[in-house]
Amino acid sequence: MSRYSNDSEEMSEESTGRSRNHHIFQRLGVEEDESTEGEESDTNSYTSEDESDDDATFSSKDMLECNFCYKSLRFVVFECINGHILCTSCCSKTNSCVICEPRTQHSHVKVACDYEPYGCKEVVNYTQIYEHVNSCHFSPCLCPQINCSFQANTTALGEHFMINHPLRIPPFKYDQIFFTFVRVKDDVTILQGISDGELFVITCKTQYIYKMLSLYHIGPSRRKPEYVFEMLVLPHEKYSNCILQLKSEVVNVDDRIYPSSSAIYVSYDYFKDGLLSIKVRISKIGANP
Ligand SMILES: [Zn+2]
Numbered sequence: 001m002s003r004y005s006n007d008s009e010e011m012s013e014e015s016t017g018r019s020r021n022h023h024i025f026q027r028l029g030v031e032e033d034e035s036t037e038g039e040e041s042d043t044n045s046y047t048s049e050d051e052s053d054d055d056a057t058f059s060s061k062d063m064l065e066c067n068f069c070y071k072s073l074r075f076v077v078f079e080c081i082n083g084h085i086l087c088t089s090c091c092s093k094t095n096s097c098v099i100c101e102p103r104t105q106h107s108h109v110k111v112a113c114d115y116e117p118y119g120c121k122e123v124v125n126y127t128q129i130y131e132h133v134n135s136c137h138f139s140p141c142l143c144p145q146i147n148c149s150f151q152a153n154t155t156a157l158g159e160h161f162m163i164n165h166p167l168r169i170p171p172f173k174y175d176q177i178f179f180t181f182v183r184v185k186d187d188v189t190i191l192q193g194i195s196d197g198e199l200f201v202i203t204c205k206t207q208y209i210y211k212m213l214s215l216y217h218i219g220p221s222r223r224k225p226e227y228v229f230e231m232l233v234l235p236h237e238k239y240s241n242c243i244l245q246l247k248s249e250v251v252n253v254d255d256r257i258y259p260s261s262s263a264i265y266v267s268y269d270y271f272k273d274g275l276l277s278i279k280v281r282i283s284k285i286g287a288n289p
């Protein structure tokens with residue numbers, strides 16, 4: 001185990017974030033990797049603020065992966081104030097670090113969210129990072145405008161959309177019915193909430209002799225639906241008894257790929273001069289109307 005041969009040397013170093021971090025890399029064998037570029041920048045991501053914190057904070061969970069199977073460590077990891085890591089079972093056997101002074105404490109290793117570059121400030125216990133990442137509000141979404149490659153969290157995306165892509169339909173108010181229309185030649189019609197800038201898309205796909213209308217929210221696809229919508233196609237003079245209406249949860253889409261979802265099937269003769277008039281209401285789940 002030559003990898004650990006300079007442990008005692010490490011011990012004499014000041015207990016700064018840099019040396020702690022360095023030590024963890026060494027323990028995990030990262031230094032033996034041929035490429036050390038990632039390590040350099042990760043080490044440099046420590047700031048003086050981090051040094052006063054007893055918890056180790058990593059800028060990416062990728063650093064904590066097994067060097068044998070390359071899978072991320074999923075069990076609870078504990079770390080003493082000098083950065084010596086212990087697994088859960090050993091931590092329960094000893095209250096002190098086996099390498100340094102027996103008085104030192106162990107704490108949960110914490111990691112920054114994957115979406116830190118997109119604005120998430122969360123620093124989460126390592127064991128909870130997957131759960132957090134899967135429901136993180138800052139997970140980036142692709143702009144719904146065809147041919148636009150802009151990606152951002154939903155708030156920044158709303159601002160981007162307002163500046164760069166003029167809306168065909170004025171922003172709507174939540175919980176209120178509004179009239180709008182879709183064009184037979186448009187695959188997507190983009191809507192924007194007036195109060196929060198959130199983006200929604202009405203898709204109009206061709207299915208046999210029908211047009212299939214659905215509504216989606218632009219948001220992290222791993223998040224549960226946060227909105228419900230109602231859609232009503234205004235009656236056609238020929239089929240005035242036929243009411244085409246739909247109420248459903250709004251599926252989140254973050255990559256312009258709209259999965260099959262609840263839809264209204266409309267025959268082409270509902271379109272007048274290439275336009276179909278509809279009534280829509282969108283509400284936040286759990287909000288009082
Ligand atoms: Zn492994």
Ligand SMILES: [Zn+2]
Nearest residue numbers: 080084097100
């Ligand atoms: Zn220790």
Ligand SMILES: [Zn+2]
Nearest residue numbers: 113120122136
């Ligand atoms: Zn996050």
Ligand SMILES: [Zn+2]
Nearest residue numbers: 143145148150
């Ligand atoms: Zn865009």
